[in-house]
Amino acid sequence: MTSTVPRTGRPRLARFVKTRYDKARERQVLLGPETVVVLNPTGADILALCDGRHSVAEIVDELGRRYDRVVDDEVEAFLAKLVARRWVEIDHD
């Protein structure tokens, strides 16, 4: 399934989901029911901004400042995947 993530929506982690740093793997990880996702640095940065305050557009801008090149679609595709699994929820104005 593909879900669309509106650029004005403000994503946040679902309340059943946690992220933390895993010393053994030297990565941020996302933990949920029967779920472990070892995040790459970009994914970890995106999720850290999923705080219910930043909009998708603002997250794209922020990532653009941190990395040479961030394609909008990649951020949105990443978030859409997490929304489909119910790990991220989107607040709408």
Next chain:
Amino acid sequence: MTDGPLGLLAELTHACPLACSYCSNPLELTKRSEELETDDWRRVLDQAADLGVLQGHFSGGEPLLRRDVVDLVAHASGLGMYTNLVTSAIGLSRTRAEALREAGLDHVQVSIQADEPVLSDRLAGISSFQKKIEAARLVKELDWPLTLNVVLHRQNIDRIEAILGWVEDLGADRVELANTQYYGWALRNRSALLPSREQLAHAEQVTREWRERLRGRTEVIYVIPDYYAEYPKPCMGGWGARQLVVGPEGNAFPCLAAHELPLPRASVREHELAWIWESSPLFSAFRGTDWMPDPCASCDRREVDLGGCRCQAFQLTGDMGRTDPVCVLSPDRHLVDEAVAAANAPDAPSSPGRSAREPVLVPVPELVPRPHRAD
């Protein structure tokens, strides 16, 4: 260097108020007097966290029969693990549930056996259906994610639509509809438990419809019965690859059923978990693909299904090193085909039928229950 395990399944006890005929516990249940002490489990959790374990699953038997379950959940939670209680829900009182919430428990999995009390209680061997429904409601009330675990078999698979009705009513976040795996108790009861092809087709159709209906609300996981598959499952994501199990007596295993295999034991009473995971003969026995015989060794799928299940190979052929007999390429596939043929024969065991949430009048045939207790 071996990657660390992602999850630890802590089977705290084999004691259980239920007596399900497909129980995954060993035929020889560990006595309560032989169980690990609280401090042993704390040490195991510490060592597991050091190894890289991120998920702590507390199971049994019935983990709530351990008086220290709240302490152990708190300990695992303090180590940063995502903690999960796998329970029959018998003994999940409000007081206990609130203490577990306080201890940091992240997720609760409640088993249900059927859609209505008569069949459910019959399958569980104890009056329990109503308590399970109440406990599931309590889990939601306390704002936990709720998973309902349903083991499917010939005696309840026709009720799948009504079971999914409960999933919706209770607002479960996940449901695991898992066809029985035939080890131990379930293998002993296989002829009464293995569904027919027609039953499976119905269940899969209903599951497809309900997956759409529940989309965005409930994650629906359906585990096929591998006897009806062409290729084996990549059991546990590979031997000693992702998960480890520690039993009530302290023996560690790469999977739930591996206690049945003729391999040297690896006990947390005698060894560090890191040695057990990385170096013990038990965990090294079938890691990777080097151990494989043909047809696996030369097969394109060897990295896909990893030779299937060692326990199934052992239980059906007596040789744990053979290709999983479920595989159509296995020279032993006839062993599976014979069981499937019997499940589809005119004289196959009866089943209760599809009528939803109505008492079952047909007797459940010849099931051997596991004992309630392991004293």
